[in-house]
Amino acid sequence: MRNLMYRFICRLIPLFFFIGGGVTMSMLYLARLGLRNPDVCWDRKNNPEPWNKLGPTDQYKFFAVNMDYSKLKKDRPDF
Amino acid sequence: MAYPLQLGLQDATSPVMEELIQFHDHTLMIALLVSTMVFYTILTTVTSKLTNKNMLDSQGIETIWTIAPALILFLIAMPSLRLLYMMDEVNNPHLTVKTIGHQWYWSYEYTDYKNLEFDSYMIPTQDLIPGQFRLLETDHRMVVPTDSPVRMLITADDTIHSWAVPTLGVKMDAIPGRLNQTTFVVSHPGVFYGQCSEICGANHSFMPISVEAIPLIHFEDWSTSMLAKI
Numbered sequence: 399m400r401n402l403m404y405r406f407i408c409r410l411i412p413l414f415f416f417i418g419g420g421v422t423m424s425m426l427y428l429a430r431l432g433l434r435n436p437d438v439c440w441d442r443k444n445n446p447e448p449w450n451k452l453g454p455t456d457q458y459k460f461f462a463v464n465m466d467y468s469k470l471k472k473d474r475p476d477f
Numbered sequence: 478m479a480y481p482l483q484l485g486l487q488d489a490t491s492p493v494m495e496e497l498i499q500f501h502d503h504t505l506m507i508a509l510l511v512s513t514m515v516f517y518t519i520l521t522t523v524t525s526k527l528t529n530k531n532m533l534d535s536q537g538i539e540t541i542w543t544i545a546p547a548l549i550l551f552l553i554a555m556p557s558l559r560l561l562y563m564m565d566e567v568n569n570p571h572l573t574v575k576t577i578g579h580q581w582y583w584s585y586e587y588t589d590y591k592n593l594e595f596d597s598y599m600i601p602t603q604d605l606i607p608g609q610f611r612l613l614e615t616d617h618r619m620v621v622p623t624d625s626p627v628r629m630l631i632t633a634d635d636t637i638h639s640w641a642v643p644t645l646g647v648k649m650d651a652i653p654g655r656l657n658q659t660t661f662v663v664s665h666p667g668v669f670y671g672q673c674s675e676i677c678g679a680n681h682s683f684m685p686i687s688v689e690a691i692p693l694i695h696f697e698d699w700s701t702s703m704l705a706k707i
Contacts, residue, residue, distance in 0.1 A: 409536050416547040463563040470569075 427460070434458065478610070478644065478670050487644040490669055490690075491661050493564055494646030500556050507549060564646075570628035570660055574619065578631075578638030578651035578673065581680035585619045593700055595707050599683050613670040615687045620700075622693040623663050631657045636678060642671035642688055650675055663690035 432438055436449045436458050452458070454470040479487060489495040575586040579596075587593040600614040621627050631640050633651035641648035642661075649659040663669075671686040691699065 409540065412540055412543045412547075416543065459562060459565065461558065461562045463559055463566065465566045465568065 430460070478613070489646070490644045490664055490667065491646055492664065493661065494644060496560055496563065497646050500560050503556060504553055507553060511549070566660075567628075567658075568626045568660055568662070571625040572621065573628045573630060574621065575630045575632075576619070576640055576651070578633035578636075578640065578677070578684075580635050580678050581673075581684040583615075583619075583638075583640070583673075583684060583686055585617075587700060591700075591704060593704050593707070595703065597686070599685050610670065612683065613672070613685045613687065615685055617703075618668065618687045618689040620689045620691060620696065621663060622696040623666050623690045625693060626660055626662050629659050629661070631659065637675045638677045638684070639674035640671070640686060641674040642669050642686055644669045645671075645688070647671075648674055663688070666690045666692060 436452055436456075439446060439448060454473075455468050457467040486494075486498055486501060489498055572587075573589055575588065577584045577586070582596050582598045584594065584596045595617045597615040597617045597619065599612065600609065600616055602611055605611060605614065629640065629647070629649065631649045631651045632655060633653045635653060637653070638651040639648060640651055645661045645663065647659055647661050649657045651657070667690055669688045669690070671688070673681055673684045673686070675681075677684075
């Protein structure tokens with residue numbers, strides 16, 4: 399009986415791996431969006447509008463393919 | 478531009494569209510391979526005369542057909558996400574053009590240096606000169622220089638429209654009260670057509686977009702002549 403249970407669980411391991419990995423990655427990305435995205439405001443008293451604090455070298459997107467954000471210069475007046 | 482009985486995407490005129498076409502080819506090939514394999518398997522299963530009453534489970538193949546689709550999906554997702562982020566990058570545009578969708582025409586504004594504004598109505602079919610394209614030509618084209626990143630700021634005046642030029646890989650909704658931004662680079666000179674891509678009333682199919690790309694040295698001549706005309 400225990401042997402059957404053991405075999406059952408073993409054979410489902412690839413499934414757990416992929417589904418679990420997918421769920422984990424989605425949750426991590428959502429957490430990143432919630433905490434790091436400048437469009438999100440958690441603390442209305444101390445940090446009310448984080449989207450106004452972006453500099454030209456900030457990269458808030460997850461992934462930059464062609465742009466080298468560290469080389470950009472600020473050419474706009476201060477808000 | 479589009480041609481009769483076209484099946485695939487239009488040829489690319491911008492680097493982003495080239496990437497999109499490659500990704501489409503990659504994904505379509507995977508889809509065709511999977512479909513062919515499934516179709517073949519079903520065909521052989523249905524036409525087979527063999528029966529085995531004792532075959533109950535088969536852990537080997539079950540493992541394989543859990544891992545293989547996951548791998549295939551990963552191979553589709555990675556280029557897709559890369560392309561998605563690439564399309565969203567702002568690439569230091571040389572020129573900003575604002576376009577406003579109205580019922581039922583587009584208006585373009587070039588306000589970087591002087592105020593150039595004009596409307597772009599479709600040329601009605603009865604007014605076409607032989608050689609012009611039906612439902613695609615406009616009286617004033619949006620002219621941009623080649624090899625220059627162009628920033629488009631897109632909005633609308635009344636209903637939702639959508640500014641789309643397939644060969645550049647550009648489509649962005651024009652929503653009243655909202656300013657959408659997209660960028661593109663035109664690789665070679667020519668005239669490129671698109672059509673309004675969001676239902677906006679009676680003449681939704683009759684408000685096309687035509688983009689003309691010319692070398693930068695001629696672009697200033699054009700904008701000077703347009704300013705004088707308008």
